[in-house]
Amino acid sequence: MNINSKKIVPYFLVSPYIIYFLIFIAFPVVFSVVLTFHKWNIISPMQYTGLTNYVHLIHDEFFLKSLGNTLIFLVIHIPLQIIIALFLAEILNQHIKFRGFFRAAFFLPVIVSGVVVTILWQQLYGFDTGLLNRILIFLGLGRVGWLVNPSMAMPSIAIMATWKNVGLYIILFLVGLQTVPKNYYEAADLEGATHWQKFKSITLPMINPTIFMVVVLSTIGGFSLFIEPYIMTGGGPLNSTLSAVLYIYKQGFFYYHMGYSATLGLFFAVLILGVVMFQKKFIEKDK
Amino acid sequence: MIKWWVNIVFLVFFSLFQISCGSRGERNPNHLIYWSSNNTQEIEFARYIVNGWNKKNPSETVSFQPVPEGQSSEEIILAAVVGKTTPDIYSNMWQGDVEDYAHAGVLVALDTLKGFKDFIYSRCDSNVVKEVTSPDGHIYQVPWKINPIMLMYNKKIIHHLGLKNPPQTYSQFDSASEKFKDENIDKDGYVDRWFGYSEVLVTWWQRFFDFYPLYLAASGGAPLVKDYKAAFDNEYAVEVFSFLRNLYANDYFAKERLSTRQDIFLSGTIATRFTGPWEISHANKFKPKGFEFNFTHMPVPDNHKGPVYTYCDPKNIVIFKTCPNAQLAWDFIKNMIEEKNDLMFLKMTNQIPRRKNLETDSLFSDYFKDNPKMIEFARQAKYVKGTDPYPNLTEVFDIISQEYEACVIYGKKSPQKAIDDAAKQVNLLYMK
Numbered sequence: 001m002n003i004n005s006k007k008i009v010p011y012f013l014v015s016p017y018i019i020y021f022l023i024f025i026a027f028p029v030v031f032s033v034v035l036t037f038h039k040w041n042i043i044s045p046m047q048y049t050g051l052t053n054y055v056h057l058i059h060d061e062f063f064l065k066s067l068g069n070t071l072i073f074l075v076i077h078i079p080l081q082i083i084i085a086l087f088l089a090e091i092l093n094q095h096i097k098f099r100g101f102f103r104a105a106f107f108l109p110v111i112v113s114g115v116v117v118t119i120l121w122q123q124l125y126g127f128d129t130g131l132l133n134r135i136l137i138f139l140g141l142g143r144v145g146w147l148v149n150p151s152m153a154m155p156s157i158a159i160m161a162t163w164k165n166v167g168l169y170i171i172l173f174l175v176g177l178q179t180v181p182k183n184y185y186e187a188a189d190l191e192g193a194t195h196w197q198k199f200k201s202i203t204l205p206m207i208n209p210t211i212f213m214v215v216v217l218s219t220i221g222g223f224s225l226f227i228e229p230y231i232m233t234g235g236g237p238l239n240s241t242l243s244a245v246l247y248i249y250k251q252g253f254f255y256y257h258m259g260y261s262a263t264l265g266l267f268f269a270v271l272i273l274g275v276v277m278f279q280k281k282f283i284e285k286d287k
Numbered sequence: 288m289i290k291w292w293v294n295i296v297f298l299v300f301f302s303l304f305q306i307s308c309g310s311r312g313e314r315n316p317n318h319l320i321y322w323s324s325n326n327t328q329e330i331e332f333a334r335y336i337v338n339g340w341n342k343k344n345p346s347e348t349v350s351f352q353p354v355p356e357g358q359s360s361e362e363i364i365l366a367a368v369v370g371k372t373t374p375d376i377y378s379n380m381w382q383g384d385v386e387d388y389a390h391a392g393v394l395v396a397l398d399t400l401k402g403f404k405d406f407i408y409s410r411c412d413s414n415v416v417k418e419v420t421s422p423d424g425h426i427y428q429v430p431w432k433i434n435p436i437m438l439m440y441n442k443k444i445i446h447h448l449g450l451k452n453p454p455q456t457y458s459q460f461d462s463a464s465e466k467f468k469d470e471n472i473d474k475d476g477y478v479d480r481w482f483g484y485s486e487v488l489v490t491w492w493q494r495f496f497d498f499y500p501l502y503l504a505a506s507g508g509a510p511l512v513k514d515y516k517a518a519f520d521n522e523y524a525v526e527v528f529s530f531l532r533n534l535y536a537n538d539y540f541a542k543e544r545l546s547t548r549q550d551i552f553l554s555g556t557i558a559t560r561f562t563g564p565w566e567i568s569h570a571n572k573f574k575p576k577g578f579e580f581n582f583t584h585m586p587v588p589d590n591h592k593g594p595v596y597t598y599c600d601p602k603n604i605v606i607f608k609t610c611p612n613a614q615l616a617w618d619f620i621k622n623m624i625e626e627k628n629d630l631m632f633l634k635m636t637n638q639i640p641r642r643k644n645l646e647t648d649s650l651f652s653d654y655f656k657d658n659p660k661m662i663e664f665a666r667q668a669k670y671v672k673g674t675d676p677y678p679n680l681t682e683v684f685d686i687i688s689q690e691y692e693a694c695v696i697y698g699k700k701s702p703q704k705a706i707d708d709a710a711k712q713v714n715l716l717y718m719k
Contacts, residue, residue: 043368043391127543128479143477148487148542150697232544234488236692238699253362254491255682 035262042256053263063264065239066247067271069154073243074222076158081218082211085166089173090199103174107167114164114227121160122147122232147233150240157228157241165221169214176210177203216276223272244268314611317347319619324360324379324602325353328636333378335631336623349619354379368393368607375610376620380428382419382601383674383681389427390678395606396425400617410624412643412669419603421676429620430641432632433599434563435667436500438586439570442579444558453559453583457530460586464539467558482539483559485531486546489692491684496561498691499684500598501527503672504585508596511687512677515717519687520710526588528702531695542696553578561585563600564637564664582663599671601641626650637661639668679716686712 036053040046057063092103109117124131125146133143146156180203188198204211225243229235235242235250248268252261323333330353337351352374357363360379367373368388380388388394397403407416407429415430440453448467454460464482471480485497503509506523534540545551552560553574560566570580584595604624606616622628626648629640633654639661645651646665655662674680687709694705 041387041391042365043388043393122544123548128477128541129543129545129548137477147544234490236487236489238693238697239489239689254685255679256365 032262032266035259036266038259040258042258046259049259053260056260057263057267062239062242063244063247066242066244069240069242070223070225070244072154073158073161073225074219076155077161077222078215078218080158081162081166081169082214084162085169085214086173088166089170089177090203092170093174093177103170106170109164110167112164115231117160117164118228118231121163125156125160125232148237150238153233153237153241157225157232161222161225161228165218169218172210172214172217173207176207180206212280215279219275219279220272223268223275316612317615319347319349319375319610319612319616321349321351321376321378321619322354322374323351325356326636329353329379332632332635335635336628340619340622347615349376371609373607373609375612376604376606376616378431378604378623379602380605381674382428382430382603385419385428385603385605386421386676386678386680388605389421389423389425393608394427395608395610395613395616396427397429397606397617398426400614402621403617406621410642415641415643418673419676428603428605429624430673431602431604431624432636432638433601433641433668433671433673434565434638435599435664435671436496436561436563436597437582437584437663437667438559439552439562439566439580439582440559441552441555442581443577444555453581454586455583456589456591457526457586458589460530461533461537461539463558464534464537468537468539478538480555481541481557483534483561484541484545484551484557485561487542487544487692487696489685489688491681491688494684494688494691495598495600497531498527498687498695500561500585501530503596503598504587505591506596507593508670508672510675512675512680512683512713512717515677517683517710517713518675519713520706523588524706525702528691528694528705530586530588531691532698532702535696536698552580564639564661567658567660568637582660584667594670596670596672597667599639599641599668599673601673630654633661639664641668643669677717682716683713686716 035046037048037050038046039049039052088106092099092106096102127133127143127145127148130146132146136143145152147153184202184206185198188202193201224245226245226249229241229243229246230249233241235246244264245268248261248264251257251264321333321337323329333351333353337349341348354360354377355363357366361381361384364373364377364380364384368391373393385394397407403426407426411430416426419428419430420426438453444467445453445463448463448470450459450463454463460482467480467482468478471478486493499511502511502519502524505527506521509521509523510518512518531540535542541557545556548556550569550573551557552566553570570578574580585597587595604620606613606620610616624640624642626642627650629642630650632638632640633651637658639645645668646655646662651665655665677683690700690705690709694700694702700708
């Protein structure tokens with residue numbers, strides 16, 4: 001093999017991914033940015049509209065509402081998920097009976113289709129006939145409008161999403177917990193530290209990178225909330241579960257406002273990036 | 288050595304280029320491609336028609352396939368339009384989409400084809416022809432089949448409530464609902480059975496099953512949009528919102544989604560529903576022993592006079608401009624929708640062909656004798672409307688749906704205010 005072919009072969013070997021990257025990632029991203037300056041309904045030619053889509057975005061009350069809804073979801077979902085996942089991981093890290101069974105059981109919802117889980121919870125949340133309200137009635141309490149009360153619908157979805165995803169984060173925390181050197185705990189035991197003190201002073205600082213990863217993954221996952229409101233509520237009642245991604249989808253594929261949908265998508269991607277960067281700085285600073 | 292690698296890379300790129308830029312090439316003008324709907328009965332009907340045509344016309348053939356599978360046939364057609372891979376003939380086009388495609392210039396103006404106008408006036412009432420005529424004066428669609436929305440009711444429940452007939456007016460509907468509710472309040476004080484149900488999602492097309500047919504019924508078939516302006520800011524729309532709002536406010540209709548459960552009509556959870564003729568075969572197949580049902584027109588305001596209209600969910604036939612021989616395509620369509628083939632369509636699919644005098648035409652009488660429930664739909668077919676020939680109807684229905692949710696389901700707005708707000712937004716939409 002001469003010197004020239006040595007130079008070319010590596011390029012040839014990576015070319016399948018480069019081709020894939022150019023066609024399915026780079027081109028759509030660049031095309032989306034171009035679209036933000038156009039009006040396009042797919043079937044008619046594109047019309048250049050300058051910054052109109054961006055101006056519309058600033059004044060779009062539905063988009064602001066959808067951002068607010070997503071924020072509500074994140075505020076409930078992320079802390080709830082981290083606390084429950086960490087708590088269960090801590091228990092499952094102990095030498096308890098049927099540990100393997102419980103680990104598998106908590107992970108099971110993660111691998112079940114999101115659509116199936118959503119339909120199942122829709123039945124549980126039923127206002128008139130759902131199991132949860134049946135139990136409340138049996139206990140002599142009133143019914144809760146899980147999905148029909150505008151102020152309850154998003155928290156209900158957040159609870160369901162937590163149930164669905166918590167297994168994944170339990171596994172991540174378990175991995176983190178198992179990397180903490182045992183001798184730290186032994187030293188703490190010799191000093192007479194309580195379980196809480198050990199958790200606060202050893203476990204938490206040692207699994208900080210895992211916490212960061214969980215926060216970032218939950219945040220990105222939370223921002224992309226779509227299937228649950230799409231299937232359960234369609235964004236209702238009164239737009240209280242209209243998530244940002246659902247709104248972007250509606251603009252794009254219900255009304256074929258491709259330019260505006262791309263503008264919303266781009267803005268949203270930048271927003272997620274900003275939030276994740278902020279989280280990174282905040283958590284690293286805290287460390 | 289280098290040449291060897293360069294040749295391979297060149298070959299790969301050239302192949303990719305060829306694949307991506309591939310086209311159908313020159314089309315044979317004597318061979319057409321036809322896509323039908325992808326439900327089993329319509330596939331069988333399309334196969335029957337195409338086989339018959341190809342036998343009679345061996346030099347001018349048609350090949351057929353159902354619309355490819357996707358989330359919806361609308362999305363597939365859109366993708367085909369963008370990719371310029373549309374069929375020549377498509378027979379499941381929702382009337383409300385036609386205007387958008389006509390604006391985009393991808394449909395053939397059928398009135399420019401020889402024999403179209405004469406045929407269409409002999410098949411359809413002038414009202415129907417008017418309904419499918421675009422604001423530019425051309426006709427881009429052949430009115431083909433309809434599924435009128437009517438009130439389906441459980442006969443035993445209606446008799447049990449002491450009613451001789453199903454409710455026809457708003458006050459009759461309210462009073463029957465109240466009686467039904469009184470009989471079905473549980474010991475716990477909650478209602479577990481409802482007089483009716485309509486999907487509570489805000490999804491725009493859900494309003495085809497509640498607001499829109501009720502609006503057409505109340506108004507005698509008035510338009511929603513006229514001259515690119517909202518035409519529904521009137522007493523009829525307000526009355527419909529008031530009527531529906533009352534149903535939810537009094538727990539006559541369920542506010543929660545019941546559609547993911549087993550059939551709530553056949554299980555007796557609800558006594559009535561607004562639906563179309565497709566329910567007949569389903570209900571006959573799955574109904575419990577002794578269950579009886581029938582259909583009547585949509586409820587109307589108490590002072591209503593004249594015929595009761597409804598929405599008919601029209602699906603029409605179009606010819607795309609990619610067709611190499613539009614006249615031949617029209618000849619094929621004409622054959623497909625001639626009287627005897629309409630009868631075959633009715634028999635095979637239980638959907639109503641959109642032709643005049645259906646219920647009185649002797650050719651169809653045997654079918655209706657054998658399928659007595661379908662006669663209600665054939666009678667109703669004289670008084671149906673599709674959608675108005677304006678673009679952006681999806682957004683119009685979405686705007687109405689948003690106001691519907693706020694007013695009808697959650698009582699956050701008065702009917703008058705909700706209709707006014709919806710009309711303002713629709714006017715704004717068409718001003719853009």
